Amino acid sequence: MKKIITIAFLLSMSFNMTAQELVVYETTEDIIKTMHNDDFSVKVRKPGGLWKDLFEYNVKVDQVIGTGHSVQNASMASFDFSGTVEIAVTSSKGTINKARVRPLSKGIKTQINENTLYFTLTNPANLSVEINDDIFHNLHLFANPIEKNKPNPKDKKVLYFGPGIHEIPNQILKVPSNKILYLAGGAVLKGQILIDNVQNVKVCGRGIVDQEVRLGVKIAFSKNITVQDIFASQCLTGESDRVTIQNVKTISFFGWGDGMNIMAANNVLFDGVFIRSSDDCTTVYGTRKEFKGGAKNITMQNSTLWADVGHPILIGTHGNSEKPDVLENLNYQNIDILDQKEKQLDYQGCLAINVGDNNLAKNVLFENIRVEDFREGQLLNLRVFYNTKYCTAPGLGIENVVFRNIDYNGQNANTSIIAGYNEQRKIKNISFENLKINGVLITDEMQGKPKWYKTADMAGIFVGEHAEGIIFKMN
Known part of the structure; x- marks a missing residue:
């Protein structure tokens, strides 16, 4: 029995x-x-x-x-x-x-x-x-x-918005500390979600921040923040710590419509996000606008990026020239890149590290990234540069970058670039492990490569001056 x-x-x-x-x-x-x-x-x-x-x-x-x-x-x-x-x-x-x-x-x-x-x-x-x-x-x-652990609308800690359009006074909804903001499926919020100088906040649900609201979610000077599952135009994290952004979707259409920016923030996890942007999909900067400091321990994983303009991934442009910032321990893993469309050569690169403003970028991992045939751009662009339009000084350097299991299939890629600035502002220690271009494995020992060729030539990568320690291998 x-x-x-x-x-x-x-x-x-x-x-x-x-x-x-x-x-x-x-x-x-x-x-x-x-x-x-x-x-x-x-x-x-x-x-x-x-x-x-x-x-x-x-x-x-x-x-x-x-x-x-x-x-x-x-x-x-x-x-x-x-x-x-x-x-x-x-x-x-x-x-x-x-x-x-x-x-x-x-x-x-x-x-x-x-x-x-x-x-x-x-x-x-x-x-x-x-x-x-x-x-x-x-x-x-x-x-x-399936949505689990839905908050109770009657709980005093919950700000609940059910199905329907919700007009927000002054188009800003500021979320207090220790609160849950819940947007139910079928809810449309006509205003920005502002998480500013608070802690222990969660935003969740299957609802929408109206796409006409620029910077639909803004996280500033806060800690212990979670944003899950909602849709918005953009989601920015500035000078904040311990932030998780999970299964959030953003689509922008207006000028300079970056998707999910990091500015001077630490310990940020993006997991399962979808970004289609009218500028860069995701960026990591140091000091920028009102946010000050470097950035470290940033991870984006299991995500999909689509840049109608600009870069899918960009690291390093903005910082503090007088008090240099460090951008370190940045990880991009299991990502699909669907598109890039950028005619300006200065702003190409699906995987781009362009350091200015005396920034140092180091310990960066790109792993298990699949790049589909984008319309116009480059596979990667690593430069220590001085972009006088946006920067007040050249970058300090790029060090210890690993490209592991990168797979590009397409015909539209322009020549990729790896180039330092001068002998004091170099690119150092760049490792390519299992790089595949249209099914061809690119290694220093690959068959068919003339001995007098650089391996980078076989991958369509121009290696300029002040770049050292670049290797291509199987892992």
Whole structure:
């Protein structure tokens, strides 16, 4: 009898662990009237179950045409699930000739039936669904894990916003210490979330900070801060400590629309974020604007970056020339880079360390990074430079950088650059381990490399003066 009960219990536990869950969010009339994009109709269901409609938000993105900028209307939808989910995306523009779901590393297979695209997910993912090669009127689809430990709206520590549009006086919502700000799925906040000179704050939920609000989330002079799952235009962290930003999505469309900046902050973790930006996706600076000091212990992992303009990753431009800053222990791991579009040679590089203002950047790791065929730019750009437009002095140096398991597949990359400034301001100790360019492993011992070639030539990298200790190897 005990044996039968034990088996029944184990079967019950197994069923619960693999149970299918699917959650779609409530949409209110004010959102339906003002925020809908009808390019797509998106439905989700448990395998073989009833289809559930998602609401397709209109989001703006930046398309560079020539040297000018043109704001385009794209779509966004989201839901929560566990187990397996089936998705149907119907285009209102007619027949789908071809389609892709990115990042390509997800390996998502699609089926097309006239104007509807079908595919299946077994894990949460932040995706771009692109029909007939159109990346500016695409569907941003955010398939979230099931939300756990929702805060109680009646708890005095909770600032709760339910479904619907919420107008915020002066468009600034300042969150006090020891509070939880919760934006429910279907909530739209018309104002900036400001976390300023506080501690022990959590912002969470499946809601939205209206994309028209620039710098939708600002974290300043604070510590012990968590931001999870929400959508906004931008998310900045300045002169703060112990910050976690998890599964947050940002899309910007306006000029100088950086995604997630670090300025003079320490111990910051980005995990599972999605950034599509109208300037740099993510940056690490020293002293900048009102924020002062260096930056250390910054990690971005399991994330997706898409730069409609500028760099996907940029380190080092801004600092304090009179009191030099150090930017150290910076880690970028398991990242998909979907695009870069930058005509200006000074601002190219998917993986860029450009130090100015007497900054020293050291101990930087780029690991397990997959770079898709971007439109215009460079794979990497490492320079100690003096950009007189933004800096008051050249950088001090770049030291101890590891590029491990970097995989670029594409045809549009310009020549990458590694160059120091002078004998006192060098680049030192740069290691490439398992660098692959279009499937070719680049090493100092690779076959087919003439002995008189630099290995960097085989990777399309120009190594200039004042750069030493550069190696290419298998790990």
